[in-house]
Amino acid sequence: MFAHNQLATASTEIAVNSVFCQDNQVALKNQLFEISSLQYVQAKETIFWEGDPSDYVYEVLEGVVLLSKMTLDGRRQITGFVYPGQPFGLGAGEQHTYTAEAVTRSRLCRYSHNRMDQSITIYPALGHRYMAWTSSELAAAQDQILLLGRRTAMEKIASFLLRLSERNDEYGEDPMYLFVPMTRHDIGDYLGLTTETVSRTLTLLDKMGVIERPNQSNIIVSDLDHLMDLAENDT
Amino acid sequence: MFAHNQLATASTEIAVNSVFCQDNQVALKNQLFEISSLQYVQAKETIFWEGDPSDYVYEVLEGVVLLSKMTLDGRRQITGFVYPGQPFGLGAGEQHTYTAEAVTRSRLCRYSHNRMDQSITIYPALGHRYMAWTSSELAAAQDQILLLGRRTAMEKIASFLLRLSERNDEYGEDPMYLFVPMTRHDIGDYLGLTTETVSRTLTLLDKMGVIERPNQSNIIVSDLDHLMDLAENDT
């Protein structure tokens, strides 16, 4: 599945199935194919650092990627997790404004930023798609602002689990089985909490009978309604 | 200055000086002029609500506008303040994802969203500009995420004052005179703090000799270096 010698074949597949190319315009497909290439990364490997020149726009094909920023004194804030079918590295000027790091072993597709720009001039349809994706990143960032500014630890954790479930309900059933590839530390850095608070809150949810934790990276949601109440979802 | 009978004249001026039209392409100017119109709003007047159909993209010509979201139980989070020369209402799909409200009496220019799309297809240069603006909104949102998730009340307030100063140093000198048109409550809803904490922190800064508060809506920064230290600015 991650064999590097499949690169040529896989790259063709990407160009056809990419988020940037979901309609049936042959010219657009060819154009995207020309500027795309595959990249494989190991868990915890850094894809690019905040401040690196933003040469590429990426799309996750398989795996999970996290985006983060740091304060001068070393506190880390994760601005988002990126799942298959979602792009990242968009909306950068000369350099990336955040660090991107693989949570799990991942398969990525990357598009040359410059040549993307050229392609957009030639194919306005591509521009619309690009803009739609930047917009959805913006909407996600604003949701995150709401989450961080105005919610308790319990609400944050509950919201986080619900977001995971949207991407992740393997069996789509009640109870719901969630795969949680990121560490408690990562979750804390995402929600503006410490590792300990994340752990304590999960323990509390467990004791309340809302979730079960068979092991570190799996969570079963046994009472979805209760979890949704706790998340205090907004409009 | 806010006389409505100046609409026609002012509108021409906008089309020429708008952020969406800073280069010298006559065709682009004409195109933008056709789809633009002026709008005047009073302080505290709502421009659009979260969930309203997103018919227009806006630009602030004069005044200050705030963008906010609400949780179900009524807690408000301000996602950003918008100053002259900056656009808002971008990046929306069918409906706006936040509420926009005037902080002070403001003069706005609005562009039909649909016709903007058409114009972009015709003038790719406009598309690039539009994308650049959406990108800068995204970058700002991610900065805000870092601010909310990983900073103390003092760091938040100090950062806020520094951001204000970027827009606002009337005399560009040390000491710096800041006009603060929003209420303490607004500042709190922006930084994820209560009114009381905002007030207390400002009082503390005053006692430390970093700022002075001649009246409610003006702040003098007497020790900029110290303020910058307190803000713990990131990379």
Next chain:
DNA sequence: CGGGGGTTTGACTAGTATCAAGTGAGGTGG
């Protein structure tokens, strides 16, 4: 001069961070 909204201050509380120790699971080497 009086009223009201925004602001400041005070006392107290609650929630989360911090510091510290203990537990458990996965991986490595003997």
Next chain:
DNA sequence: CCACCTCACTTGATACTAGTCAAACCCCCG
């Protein structure tokens, strides 16, 4: 195959930041 090591996670005790509740103050305006 098992003992050991490590790293992530959990749990506990305590400290401290910011929130809550309440009251007083101060502009700003009519």
